[in-house]
Amino acid sequence: MEKKKMCWVAWKKLTRAKGEGGLGFRDLQSFNNALLAKISWRILTNPECLLARVLLGKYCHSTPFLDSVAPASSSHGWRSILIEKDLVKSQLGKIFGNGEDTLIWTEPWLSLTSPITPMGPPP
Numbered sequence: 001m002e003k004k005k006m007c008w009v010a011w012k013k014l015t016r017a018k019g020e021g022g023l024g025f026r027d028l029q030s031f032n033n034a035l036l037a038k039i040s041w042r043i044l045t046n047p048e049c050l051l052a053r054v055l056l057g058k059y060c061h062s063t064p065f066l067d068s069v070a071p072a073s074s075s076h077g078w079r080s081i082l083i084e085k086d087l088v089k090s091q092l093g094k095i096f097g098n099g100e101d102t103l104i105w106t107e108p109w110l111s112l113t114s115p116i117t118p119m120g121p122p123p
Contacts, residue, residue, distance in 0.1 A: 015027050033084055033087070036080050036081055036083070036084035037084040037085075037087055037088050039051070039081050039084075040065075040081055040084050040085040040087075040088045041088055043055065043056065043065055043081075044065060044066070044088070047065075055078065055081070058078075059071065059074060059078055065085070066085065066089050068082065068085075069082070070082050
């Protein structure tokens, strides 16, 4: 009688796509981070949706969402959303359009790596 043995395969091989020889499992940590970042994006782009209204009403009374920090009494879910909010915030840009609402002397817009504001008096 032949014994059955466990075949140990690296997780990276299992998470490859089926076409690449894997089983197509998702990397759960990366997938979870992506979903939490998607919630942050939804709160930013659609603040009138029910989820955004509930979360912002409960946790962001006096500060905007992008500047909010997790209070001690916040839930694990809200803390996780705020962690991924920082990822979304680091990738945000600004569309200038016609420039009427752009404050070039007070907003940090010169550098992609650090917030640098222009120096000198405005003309």
